[in-house]
Amino acid sequence: MTDNRTIRSVAPEPGVAKPDPVLVVDHVKRSFGGLQAVDVEHLEVQRHTVTSLIGPNGAGKTTLFNLLTGFDKPDSGSWQLDGGTLVGVPAFRVARRGMVRTFQLTRSLSRLTVMENLLLAAKGNPGESFVGALTRWRWQGPEMANEERATVLLQRYGLRDMANEYAGSLSGGQRKLLEMARALMVEPELIMLDEPMAGVNPALTQSLLKHITGLRDRGKTVVFIEHDMDVIQEISDWVVVMSQGQVIAEGPPGHIAANQVVIDAYLGAHHGEVP
């Protein structure tokens, strides 16, 4: 875990440069009517870390996710994944380039089986083109290779026995796991998880957390949105705090918990004062 230690030597200041950033964001702005939803001056995400993105409701976390992954277009700004710009790149190409996101409300493809959910996400199967689809012998080989890879992932996430069930019949927590496994089928460099812990019972939270750190240990970079401070303390290597669209603080989890700016953002600047 050299990377984990590297990140701990970075100065805890908003917009600080990282030694080996996988994602670099510059001047990304998005407004909805009069509301400045996102206004990120500069942000870097260190490779092979779990970086959590926190902030009060309406801070612009999900909007930033949408912008970075091509699901929404910023008014201005630029951002690069591994040095390649993603400005104007449609969402599906962003995913192919190595940045895959999940959604706050899980999007399991209900009437596909769990296995189909995973096979869907695999890249480069010749059977995905119209002509390729009609030539079965061309896609059966890659399909079987994908199935093996999918089986390994399902095993890891405890969904192996559910492989042939409709995804719609899974529990809320299992769906979160399915989404994670599915995202991995795309073989991403960077995984963006939007509130993976939302609506999951506490017993499963622990296992989800292990899976998230497991992603990092397998060489992925994880950015995730979360509200629960305990969760963040437990698994983050680095924390980015947003408020009113801006990055107001950055640093290792211990530093953030004690940061006055962060406390003010969450509780209001004048907490403790009797009006």
Place this chain on the structure above:
Amino acid sequence: MDIGGILIDALRASIGPVAAAYAVSAIGLNLQFGYTGLLNFGHVGFMLVGAYGMAITVDLGGSLWLGILVGILASVVLGLILGVPTLRLRADYLAIVTISAAEMLRLIVRSSWADPFTSSVFGIQQFAGAFFDLNPFDPGSPYGFGDFAFRGRQLWVMVVAWAIVGLAVLFTALLIKSPWGRIIRAIREDEDAVRSLGKNVFGYKLQSLMIGGALGGIGGMMLAIEQQNVFPNAFLPRVTFFLYVMVILGGAGTILGPVLGAIVFQFLFFFFDGVMVQAQAAGWFGEAIDATDAAQVKLMLVGIGLMALMAFRPQGILGNREEMLVGD
């Protein structure tokens, strides 16, 4: 009332060439609606451009085979034209655009402005001679048993038409059971999720609309060839909704559903037709329902039958109830 005769007529209609033509169109609609979740409310428009594309080509001196090619191309291009501006938007926009485009096309071909090409309301006749020249059966003599028989001319159309249905079924089965089909079905479930996994959702929706449109066009050409006649009022908006009934009746999102749906629909349609006509003629309804009303009441009966189907078997005849009921 001659129930036997009514049943035989209904049975003849249910396996006749018109049923086959509807089946092919319904297979196309099923690809769009049943598998991809596209709300194409103007499928009849694809049938129209297919049939007119073929008839006009022959009328202008082309061969029938060239005409069929033009008909297929025309329906594919219609899919492209309707899909490109709407498929990036919410699903309802496609519904609005397709329903109005189909009706506009019908009004255009029946306008006096288009008369030099389409003969407006009278339509184009006798363009499929080349097809009937190939008929191996004796056009005039009946084939079959007793009352349940088809003339050689009709039998020839039926044989070819059901062969085309078979090919269309095979074609969709190959597509749907491939990775391409998996993406299509996933788009029906949640297109943002599919996008987030690196698939070009817009491209797939467009392909589905164009391929389904081509099948619609082929169905339209089959209808036209059977009747040796193309005229605007064969392409009323209600045809689209009949096709929806067939797809849902048989089971949307199943391979054979639209074929079975077309057969059952034609059977019920002509069964109720026979019953109403004969009952009215026998004076069952007294003055309350006259001969013209009888035809309308028949449609109501078909409608009531459908409502019953939706209440008791919403997944259609071949649909999978378990699949239908899985939660979101």
